[in-house]
Amino acid sequence: SAGGKQRNQNRSKTPKNQEAFRVSNLGENSSSDQRQACKKHELYVSFRDLGWQDWIIAPEGYAAYYCEGECAFPLNSYMNATNHAIVQTLVHFINPNTVPKPCCAPTQLHAISVLYFDDSSNVILKKYRNMVVRACGCH
């Protein structure tokens, strides 16, 4: 545990070496903690680009985001992680072929409101829950 943490700290001081290390170790199937940590990424869903501006009044689109990255040990040092995810990570170390690492997934989701016409030109304002990622974490 301590050794892993130390390795992590050393790498963070030498970002250029880290990049070279990541590339050079890809072929060696190195530990995946070299990859980017679990975090929120940009993803914009454009209703306009879908060609729906004739019936969706608002919004033109919305920032949905997505979660991606590695859930590597120690989880609780840099991201939201459930207690179960931390335990699962430990068990993964013991038995990596059986128990996978935790997944990087949304921990907080928000709603969006959409204003649109129906076939009869009536107008609907409806709230859709869990459409926008507010925070990511390891599950």
Added chain:
Amino acid sequence: GADLPGENEVHSSFIHRRLRSQERREMQREILSILGLPHRPRPHLQPGGKHSASAPMFMLDLYNAMAGEEEAAAAGGASLGAEGPRGLEGGYSYPYKALFSTQGPPLASLQDSAFLTQADMVMSFVNMVEHDREFYHQRSHHREFRFDLSRIPEGEAVTAAEFRIYKDYIRERFDNETFQISVYQVLQEHPGRDSDLFLLDTRTIWAAEEGWLVFDITATSNHWVVNPQHNLGLQLSVESIDGQSINPTLAGLIGRHGPQNKQPFTVAFFKATEVHLRSIR
């Protein structure tokens, strides 16, 4: 641009790929399914009607006020849990009060009612009566309206409904007079004689007043949703203080021939009664 250093690194996680036609159709179908729609709506809009008609304007005001509240909640409530504060997430009450600043002051409204905090969907309905028919029968004027409430999304129940009609300022003929405006549910129609009516709501207003009149039609709307065949529309009549019937147009009530942004409409508030489950495809 993912391999370029500097500024492009910020955008390296954006998805940049033009969808093929088939992919585009499939994605559209999936998003429509998430929105609870069986197909892409094809509204028949009059030229300029999208942004100038009264109902879309009303709803857009509501949307904008709601979006402002959501942004404020998101900015200030980051530690409030997965779904944020329930009162703001689930209801339309707060912005509903704010929208009257752009739609003109209401002469009456349901704005203080608790039902608004429960609504998770708001829907406006256009008047389906093609032309104003100013009926004059047995010395009685009235105007008819009809709204199709049969096509609301599944699993939604009406918690409140309002009929909204705009009253313009009338100066010449009825200065300093008051009118009583009554809205009725049509129970049964009879050829050649008056329909059977049920009084829903009344308003007493000055001739000089101007703005949106709001009538509570909640019970009637619920009845129509459950029994669409009983939806025979609404009747509106205007009387002077001494009981004399007055033509609604002369009283300043805007009808079909009035401006688009003052056309009468109905707005209903819904609450989901069941969990919507998407089918497996």
